[in-house]
Amino acid sequence: MDDVTFIILGATGNLTKKKLIPAIYHLIESKKIKKFAIIGVARNKTQTKTILNKSKKHIKNIKQKVWKELENNFHYLPLDFYQQEKFCSLDPFVKNIEKKNKLSGNRLFYLATLPQHFPVIAKTLKKCALTKKTKNNWVRAVFEKPFGHDLKSAKKINKTIKKIFKEKQIYRIDHYLGKELIQNIAITKFTNTFLEPLLNNRYVDHVQVILSENVGIEERGPFYDKYGVIRDVLQNHMMQMLSLSTMEKPKKFSGNYIRDEKVKILKTVKTTKELVVGQYIGYKKEKGIPKNSKTETFAATKLFVNNKRWKKVPFYLIAGKKMKNKITSVYFQFKKAQCLNINNHCDFKANYLTIQIQPEEGYYLQMNAKVPGEEKVTAVKMDFCHACTFGPNTPAAYETLLEDVIEGDQSSFVRTDEIEQQWKITDKITEQKKKLYKYKIKTYPKQANKLIEKDNRKWHLVVK
Numbered sequence: 001m002d003d004v005t006f007i008i009l010g011a012t013g014n015l016t017k018k019k020l021i022p023a024i025y026h027l028i029e030s031k032k033i034k035k036f037a038i039i040g041v042a043r044n045k046t047q048t049k050t051i052l053n054k055s056k057k058h059i060k061n062i063k064q065k066v067w068k069e070l071e072n073n074f075h076y077l078p079l080d081f082y083q084q085e086k087f088c089s090l091d092p093f094v095k096n097i098e099k100k101n102k103l104s105g106n107r108l109f110y111l112a113t114l115p116q117h118f119p120v121i122a123k124t125l126k127k128c129a130l131t132k133k134t135k136n137n138w139v140r141a142v143f144e145k146p147f148g149h150d151l152k153s154a155k156k157i158n159k160t161i162k163k164i165f166k167e168k169q170i171y172r173i174d175h176y177l178g179k180e181l182i183q184n185i186a187i188t189k190f191t192n193t194f195l196e197p198l199l200n201n202r203y204v205d206h207v208q209v210i211l212s213e214n215v216g217i218e219e220r221g222p223f224y225d226k227y228g229v230i231r232d233v234l235q236n237h238m239m240q241m242l243s244l245s246t247m248e249k250p251k252k253f254s255g256n257y258i259r260d261e262k263v264k265i266l267k268t269v270k271t272t273k274e275l276v277v278g279q280y281i282g283y284k285k286e287k288g289i290p291k292n293s294k295t296e297t298f299a300a301t302k303l304f305v306n307n308k309r310w311k312k313v314p315f316y317l318i319a320g321k322k323m324k325n326k327i328t329s330v331y332f333q334f335k336k337a338q339c340l341n342i343n344n345h346c347d348f349k350a351n352y353l354t355i356q357i358q359p360e361e362g363y364y365l366q367m368n369a370k371v372p373g374e375e376k377v378t379a380v381k382m383d384f385c386h387a388c389t390f391g392p393n394t395p396a397a398y399e400t401l402l403e404d405v406i407e408g409d410q411s412s413f414v415r416t417d418e419i420e421q422q423w424k425i426t427d428k429i430t431e432q433k434k435k436l437y438k439y440k441i442k443t444y445p446k447q448a449n450k451l452i453e454k455d456n457r458k459w460h461l462v463v464k
Contacts, residue, residue, distance in 0.1 A: 003035045003104050004406050005094065007130075009121055010112035011040025011051060011076060014219055015144060019175075020110065021055035021070075023398035029066045032403055037097045040076040041090060048076045073101070081121045088128035105137035108405055112144050114223070115153070119160035126164045133169075140405055142171045145236050146227060147414070150430075151423035158416050171405050172419060176237040177412040178397030178404075179357055185244045185330075186258065188355075188363065195353075196249070199332065200309045205350065207245070208331040208460050209238050211319040214442075215326075216280070217297070221288025228295040229319050230277075235426040237328075238317055239266065240414075245330045245355065246305055259415045265305060266421035271428040274302040278437040278445035280322040294436055297321040300448040301429060316452055318459060324442045328358040331460045337368070348377040354460070360385060 006024060008016055027033045040051060052071060056062065075097060079087045098105055107130070111121055122141070125131050133139045141161070148154030161170060176182050189196050198204075211233050217224040224232065243262040250257035278298035284291055298320030305315060336350040354364040363384045371378050404412055414422075437445035452459055 002033070004033060004106045004108055005098055005103055006036065006038045006108050006110065007090075007094065008038065008040050008110045008112055009081065010042055010110075012042040012044045012046060013112055015112045016040065017051070017055045018058050019396075019398045020112065020402075021052065022059045023396060023402050025059050025062075025066060025070055026396070026399045027402060028069055029063060033406070035101065035103060036073060037101050037103060038070070038074045039090075039094060039097065040074065041079050041081075042076075043078060043080045045078045046076070048074055051076060081117070081124050084124050084127060087124055091128050091130050094130065105134070106406075107131075107137070107139045108402075109139070109141045110144075111142065115143075115146055115148055115157060118143055118147075118157050122161045122164045131164060138169075138408070139165075140169050140171060140408070141165050142173055142405055145172070145174050146231060147172050147236075147419050148423065149227070149231065151420060151427050154419050154423045158419070162416070167416065168408075168410070170416075171401075171410065172414040173401060174236045174240055174414055175397045175401065176240055176357070177414075178399075178401040182241070182244065182357060183400075183412065185241075185355055186247065186250075186253070189245075190249045198334070199246075201311055201313045203334050204310075204313055205333045205335045206314045206316065206455075206457055207242075207333075208329075209242050209245075209315065209317045210327055210329050210331065210459075210461065211238055211241075212323040212325055212327040212461060213319075213321050214323060216283075216322050217286055217289075219287075221286050225289050225293055225295045228299075229297055229321065230299050230426060230430055233319050234299060234301075234317060234429070235422050236414075238319060239422045239425065241328075241330050241357075242269075242303075242305075242315065242317075245332075246310055248309070253411075255410045256415070258411050259418055263415070263417050263421060265307070266418065266425065268305050268307045268310075269421075269425050270304045270306045271425060272302045272304070273432060274451055275429060275432050275434050276300045276437065276445055276448045276451050277434050278320070278439045278448075280320075281438050281440055282322075296436060298323075298437075298439060298444055298448075299429075300444075300451055302451065303425075314455065316457070316459075318444075318448060318461070320444050322441045323444050323461075325461065326359050327356070327461060329354050329356040329460075331355075333457075333460075349379045352460070 008020060010016065024038060052074060077090060077093055079090060081087050111118055131139050148157050243265040247261040247265050250261045277296035280297050283289060283297055284293055300318040303315040332353045334351040348368045352366045356362055356364060365382045366379050367382060368377050369380045401412060437447055439445045
């Protein structure tokens with residue numbers, strides 16, 4: 001952790017401005033990195049201070065001493081990775097800074113670019129001798145999501161980059177895996193003896209994976225229109241939420257053991273033809289969106305996890321932009337307890353467990369209890385509020401993930417077979433030809449209600 005050179009490819013983009021520089025700032029502030037250099041690379045001819053000033057507003061309560069340290073160690077070089085001969089000037093540039101800062105040559109390459117550029121960048125880095133590794137240093141490459149556009153493109157990218165980097169050097173990022181509650185799912189599940197035995201088809205009626213956003217596409221117009229909500233969040237975030245919530249206990253809580261169990265789950269996922277897609281009214285007026293766009297901003301579907309534990313339990317996935325609330329959660333509804341004819345009051349509700357990632361991180365359990373003084377049963381809630389217990393200043397996702405890369409911990413990153421299984425599932429969903437329903441802002445297509453209500457169930461689109 002004491003010695004690292006960050007090389008950010010795509011240094012003038014929104015990801016660098018909003019996430020990477022703030023994450024590095026907090027690593028410096030917490031003294032988790034001490035000797036370091038940051039080298040930004042992009043095609044734009046701009047100044048170091050211009051890049052940093054754009055990022056400054058995304059950092060709260062800046063300490064000038066920490067900011068000055070970051071500023072003094074940030075360097076920028078305008079280069080085009082498609083112009084190999086010129087790009088190779090990065091090698092002596094990096095070596096000079098490493099020598100000047102007395103760094104050992106530990107290099108973290110962060111590809112903050114579109115996925116179609118990954119193979120070219122990886123090949124160019126190797127040809128320019130930037131990826132050389134010795135016994136005394138490490139070289140690691142972080143690839144930002146989305147990793148490909150479909151299974152075919154993901155395989156092609158994997159094939160190319162694995163000729164240059166070994167799997168243990170490759171960190172495919174899904175920033176949701178850096179969120180505290182996501183990292184906590186498996187720990188909570190397997191360290192509480194009352195919980196894990198209940199999460200199976202004997203007790204669970206159904207599961208909902210929810211990623212409801214109250215914002216639109218913001219500054220991501222041209223990018224988002226090529227992907228849509230299914231490829232943008234269902235393929236990665238939602239598949240990770242599903243696999244972490246349903247996987248079996250790994251032999252150890254580390255690296256490949258966790259990823260082995262997630263892959264086992266993904267291999268058993270069975271898609272259905274039940275799919276509703278929609279586009280919010282006004283989407284085509286967004287900047288960079290074609291007037292004839294058929295890209296979906298909403299999707300709801302039904303899946304099954306076809307293994308012994310979860311066989312016949314339906315999994316309902318719902319995700320969308322410009323919906324009423326910002327909610328990211330995994331919702332387990334348990335089967336209703338047998339009616340005991342308590343004074344003929346059999347209308348008590350089923351229990352449920354909500355693992356909520358946003359907006360109020362925590363675990364929320366609904367139980368039933370007798371109303372005092374009455375022969376009546378009512379629902380009561382037990383909750384664990386993450387911020388209430390641990391405070392609001394837990395590390396942000398990118399800060400946690402960058403720290404993991406530096407430490408060489410791949411537990412929260414996605415492996416080759418994992419990526420490809422996620423795309424197999426996603427391709428089966430996207431290949432379906434479905435009508436694109438329009439929906440008003442702060443709502444979602446009513447057809448999504450029909451998808452779940454025909455099974456006598458309802459969406460749990462509420463906070464807590």
